[in-house]
Amino acid sequence: MTIYDIAKMAGVSASSVSRVINGKPGVKRETREKIEMLLKKYHYAPDENARSLVTQTSRTIGILTDDITATRQNEGTTRIEYELLRNGYFCFVKYIGDGEDAIEQGASDLAKRRVEGALFLGVSFRKKEEVTRAVRRYLRNVPVVLVHQTERSELDNVYCVGADEKKGFIRCVEYMAAKGRKNLALLLDENRQSASIIKDGFETGVRQIPHVRGWIYSGTPASTDGGARAASRVLNEHPDIDGLICAQDLIAIGAMNELQDRGIRVPDDISVMGEDNSAFCEVCRPKLTSMDTMLSMSTLMSARMLLDLLAGREQSHKITLEMEIVERATT
Amino acid sequence: MTIYDIAKMAGVSASSVSRVINGKPGVKRETREKIEMLLKKYHYAPDENARSLVTQTSRTIGILTDDITATRQNEGTTRIEYELLRNGYFCFVKYIGDGEDAIEQGASDLAKRRVEGALFLGVSFRKKEEVTRAVRRYLRNVPVVLVHQTERSELDNVYCVGADEKKGFIRCVEYMAAKGRKNLALLLDENRQSASIIKDGFETGVRQIPHVRGWIYSGTPASTDGGARAASRVLNEHPDIDGLICAQDLIAIGAMNELQDRGIRVPDDISVMGEDNSAFCEVCRPKLTSMDTMLSMSTLMSARMLLDLLAGREQSHKITLEMEIVERATT
């Protein structure tokens, strides 16, 4: 079914049908009504591909992602899609692999669909040169927003939204100190992409506060078991520890289990906090204080930013959010 | 940049360029190489919309979803997208609202993009007549798979994949009985879409096993607090309860907290199990036995099913999965 079929049945030309479909003026009332009737009767759905072709506007946004196993990232993708769809855009999603030119390949696929904007979501896109190259080659003329990123490429159609993790961990140390904690341990998984940033934040925090000392346990797998084992090591090596900063809620929960098994009270003897402010915080007992990494906020803001850009509104090239500590019962 | 631009630079016609792009034979080696060189040099990305238009194949699958807050559903969407993309399809995602003709609107949007197949994901799509109407009107000629559904519409291009929840709860009762439990309580949130199915399963299970009795507490909010309060009521009204079947992991965890606060041992005094086999099961202590509702399996199978259909392979119109109990430390 095409506009010609409708036109034939209405005894008019395709142009009139097109006018009616697009709500354009210049059609006699009865003609319009007759056409509208037929449109409805046959549940006519205009071909968006053809329309894109002639109007040179696709009303489509491309989303590039790199990790399907990361729950939070999935939720981010979903949230973004929702926000864009609400605003009349279609979404094209593409998962890139980890090959040599995966990013370029992904950007190229978006270009093929003539997207009007793009969002890159995931740690893969921290590779600045690759991103710059891909964008320059395939997405030079559309706005690109890097989600969860605090550094953008030099191209001026590239934007970024992200939270400052270093400052976040400095705050964690300050927070523990404000709670009267003096001997802190940082438990984290060395394999995390941002491990060095986190360590840097922790060390900076410790250094700037007198009478506070800190130790880093970086070989901690990101699981409850990992947390428990790490806590065990901490307690053996530094029995005077009174604050545990865990760079992941699961680690914190595992550590807490170990403390409780040893009869150590949380938070009376040792304060514990996690990172992510995930649903787990509300489930464990006592409920876990945790630093919110602002993932959902930053995904939401990315989508809004892109929408602003597409609407022609000015936007800052870089938005940095502050991570926030959500206090519960473990500190 | 179009094939004409490339053609001009190569000193050939657009058809030769098209042939090279699509790997068609009948192009002289040097011509081909010259064209390939230019294609690479300018990072040429053929317009898929135009291609769709002329070839009448979009290589695009539409996904309709209804709830962005449901974590598991998000993961399902993501998983499906991944599977489809791996197989060379593009994905169009569309969230439907809850208006009168939301489903029809969604189907129409997919039709506009000329999708070659569709997946409907969410409880909204249990409304059989609406789905049938929407499909008949807009997606009559492409395969449509209903995800997490055990009932399909009469149209023969509609398929479904889902797990049998009633049978699942019958099994939970049998499982508890096999563990020697005789007085069971079912804790569930009345507002769940499948509440009546779950109750039916529980009652059927109880009825078919001699010496086993059961009580239903259907006013249980789906949260830890809700679980705790419900457990409290159960204990007051039926102190002889020895098995708690909770239609949601969070409810189970909340109930367990209440039991522990009262000094009741789990599982020695009372067995507890949840539903969903979510990540929470591994985090609480003791670790929670839970019935896996096969959400991830059924999403995966839906994607595979659609791919099969698109490849022209025969497929059953309906696939039913069995929910499985994952035993941990609370039973």
Add this chain to the structure above:
DNA sequence: TTGTAGGCGTTATCAC
């Protein structure tokens, strides 16, 4: 092996 011409479904620009 290559080029020409026509068409996919739509919108836009003119005439009438």
Add this chain to the structure above:
DNA sequence: GTGATAACGCCTACAA
């Protein structure tokens, strides 16, 4: 108010 006609970017007979 309405209808030809020419694009949009691509593919595919068919002809050369």
